[in-house]
Amino acid sequence: MATPRKYLxxxxxxxxxxxxxxxxxxxxxxRSTTPGIPRVTQVYFQVKQVQSRYQxxxxxxxxxxxxxxxxALFISFVQGIRTxxxxxxxxxxxxxxxxxxxxSFAHTQKENTSLRxxxxxxxxxxxxxxxxxxxxxxxxxxxxxxxLQKASSSSN
Numbered sequence: 001m002a003t004p005r006k007y008l009x010x011x012x013x014x015x016x017x018x019x020x021x022x023x024x025x026x027x028x029x030x031r032s033t034t035p036g037i038p039r040v041t042q043v044y045f046q047v048k049q050v051q052s053r054y055q056x057x058x059x060x061x062x063x064x065x066x067x068x069x070x071x072a073l074f075i076s077f078v079q080g081i082r083t084x085x086x087x088x089x090x091x092x093x094x095x096x097x098x099x100x101x102x103x104s105f106a107h108t109q110k111e112n113t114s115l116r117x118x119x120x121x122x123x124x125x126x127x128x129x130x131x132x133x134x135x136x137x138x139x140x141x142x143x144x145x146x147x148l149q150k151a152s153s154s155s156n
Contacts, residue, residue, distance in 0.1 A: 121127040132138040139145045 122131055137145070
C-alpha cells in the first residue's frame with residue numbers, strides 16, 4: 001500500500017505564528033476527512049483560505065500605501081496651486097510696480113530735459129538778465145519798474 005504524499009509539513013504548535021504555520025495548521029485540520037470530498041481537495045481549499053487571509057493582509061497594506069500616496073499627491077496638488085497663485089499674485093504686483101517706475105522715469109526724463117534747457121538758456125548774459133527781471137524783479141540802470149494790479153470785479 002502506497003503512503004500518501006505530504007504536501008505540507010505537519011506542525012504540532014497550538015497557535016500559528018506565521019503564514020507557513022497557518023498553512024500547516026490548515027493542513028492538520030484538513031486531515032480529518034469529510035465524506036465525499038477527497039483529502040487533497042480539502043487541503044487545497046484550506047490553503048486557499050489561508051492565502052486569502054494573507055491576501056487580505058496584503059490588501060490592507062496596499063490600501064494604506066494607496067491612501068498615503070493619494071494624500072501625498074493631494075498635498076502636492078494643493079502646494080502647486082498655492083505656489084501658482086502666489087506666483088501670479090507677485091507677477092501682478094511687480095507689473096504694477098514696473099508701470100509706476102516707468103511713469104516716474106518718464107516724468108524724471110521730462111524734468112531733466114527742462115532743467116538742461118534752463119541751464120543752457122541761463123548760461124549766457126541774456127539768460128541771466130531774463131532770470132533777474134522775471135524771478136527777482138530787478139531792473140536795469142536806466143529803467144523804471146511799473147507794477148500793475150488787477151482791478152477787482154466788485155467795483156463798477
